[in-house]
Amino acid sequence: MDTNIDILLSGTYSDQSIERRLVEKVKANQRITPEEGLWLYENAELSFVSMLADFVRKRKNGLNTFFNRNFHIEPTNLCVYSCSFCSYSRLIKQRHEGWEYTHDDMMEMVKKYDDQPVTEVHIVGGVLPQYDLAFYTKLFKEIKKHRPELHIKALTPVEYHYIFKKAKVSYKEGLEQIIASGVESMPGGGAEIFDEEIRDKIAGGKCSTAQWLEMHEIWHGLGKKSNATMLYGHIETYAHRIDHLDRLRSLQDKTGGFQTFIPLKFRNKDNEMSYLPECSVIEDLKNYAISRIYLDNFDHIKAYWPMIGRTVAQLSLNCGVDDLDGTIDDTTKIYSMAGSEEQNPAMSTKDLVMLIRETGFKPLERDTLYNIMNDFSETVFEEDEFKGYLSLPVVNNN
Numbered sequence: 001m002d003t004n005i006d007i008l009l010s011g012t013y014s015d016q017s018i019e020r021r022l023v024e025k026v027k028a029n030q031r032i033t034p035e036e037g038l039w040l041y042e043n044a045e046l047s048f049v050s051m052l053a054d055f056v057r058k059r060k061n062g063l064n065t066f067f068n069r070n071f072h073i074e075p076t077n078l079c080v081y082s083c084s085f086c087s088y089s090r091l092i093k094q095r096h097e098g099w100e101y102t103h104d105d106m107m108e109m110v111k112k113y114d115d116q117p118v119t120e121v122h123i124v125g126g127v128l129p130q131y132d133l134a135f136y137t138k139l140f141k142e143i144k145k146h147r148p149e150l151h152i153k154a155l156t157p158v159e160y161h162y163i164f165k166k167a168k169v170s171y172k173e174g175l176e177q178i179i180a181s182g183v184e185s186m187p188g189g190g191a192e193i194f195d196e197e198i199r200d201k202i203a204g205g206k207c208s209t210a211q212w213l214e215m216h217e218i219w220h221g222l223g224k225k226s227n228a229t230m231l232y233g234h235i236e237t238y239a240h241r242i243d244h245l246d247r248l249r250s251l252q253d254k255t256g257g258f259q260t261f262i263p264l265k266f267r268n269k270d271n272e273m274s275y276l277p278e279c280s281v282i283e284d285l286k287n288y289a290i291s292r293i294y295l296d297n298f299d300h301i302k303a304y305w306p307m308i309g310r311t312v313a314q315l316s317l318n319c320g321v322d323d324l325d326g327t328i329d330d331t332t333k334i335y336s337m338a339g340s341e342e343q344n345p346a347m348s349t350k351d352l353v354m355l356i357r358e359t360g361f362k363p364l365e366r367d368t369l370y371n372i373m374n375d376f377s378e379t380v381f382e383e384d385e386f387k388g389y390l391s392l393p394v395v396n397n398n
């Protein structure tokens with residue numbers, strides 16, 4: 001394959017340089033070390049890491065760029081925790097500012113999509129005592145009964161740790177009950193940053209790093225898939241990011257149960273860390289690229305376009321990203337409340353397809369488990385079809 005990576009190799013790097021070693025390793029599909037990952041964060045330019053990441057992305061996924069037609073339900077934004085980066089939650093004492101949906105409310109939301117071609121419902125929210133194991137298993141069963149083919153991706157280890165502890169069941173027993181009620185995948189949230197000291201400062205009290213990883217390991221052991229996130233751009237260092245990626249890579253070596261890695265940018269609107277500046281677009285793109293290079297055993301890297309905006313989402317496709325999330329009529333409030341680029345995070349399928357096509361990539365609709373549902377590479381959308389000029393009445397001047 002004569003690619004950008006060959007251009008890099010034929011460049012000016014000396015035989016002994018770290019750049020040349022990294023290019024050769026990536027080309028030979030060899031794993032880079034934590035020290036090399038850290039070197040990339042600290043020293044490499046965006047152009048260098050994006051070329052390496054693009055090579056890895058194309059080796060794994062070619063030009064394929066996935067998206068999923070899903071919708072979100074956020075049962076409550078009240079929470080017993082108070083993570084300092086969270087713009088979304090309200091403490092119980094601020095109940096008047098929050099929402100607490102009942103089963104009926106949420107079934108109404110599900111029914112609103114009855115005639116829509118969605119394949120997944122994504123359910124996450126705050127942590128409240130009354131939203132316990134019995135509450136959730138009943139909800140999941142009701143959703144499955146109403147629409148059996150809808151894939152339920154629900155709750156993170158943060159919620160599971162709390163509700164299982166309250167129900168006095170082990171992680172394994174709890175997860176078995178969750179699976180029996182209809183949940184098929186676990187989203188990647190609640191990972192934040194794994195370094196214990198930083199985690200304690202920004203997300204103290206909720207499930208620990210070890211518990212987050214243990215929950216996913218058990219979930220994978222039960223034959224299920226999950227995703228993983230990393231919250232970056234706050235008080236963590238580059239070494240903390242590499243530590244985070246490394247712990248994910250190690251667990252993935254053991255279980256192979258992660259599908260997708262999703263870097264989440266810290267946004268500073270209305271939270272306890274609003275005094276921090278947000279990191280630049282260059283930093284966002286470098287972070288996607290280094291994640292793609294480092295996580296050699298993850299198939300997919302996903303960007304949430306509502307979080308970074310449509311233009312950066314397009315650029316990210318050349319920096320290792322092969323999956324864009326946040327598609328049609330997406331009702332999530334998590335990103336807009338955190339000051340994301342898109343205050344109205346809904347895009348039509350056509351808009352998203354065109355966003356991908358404009359960059360030269362191939363838009364594919366997938367289901368949660370990456371089965372391809374539709375190839376939109378050549379689709380002509382009805383509203384774009386040339387219907388011919390209106391026939392005008394002939395004016396006879398004679």
Ligand code: SF4
Nearest residue numbers: 079081083086089126
């Ligand atoms: S990040 Fe999650 S656990 Fe933390 S306060 Fe917000 S909703 Fe609660």
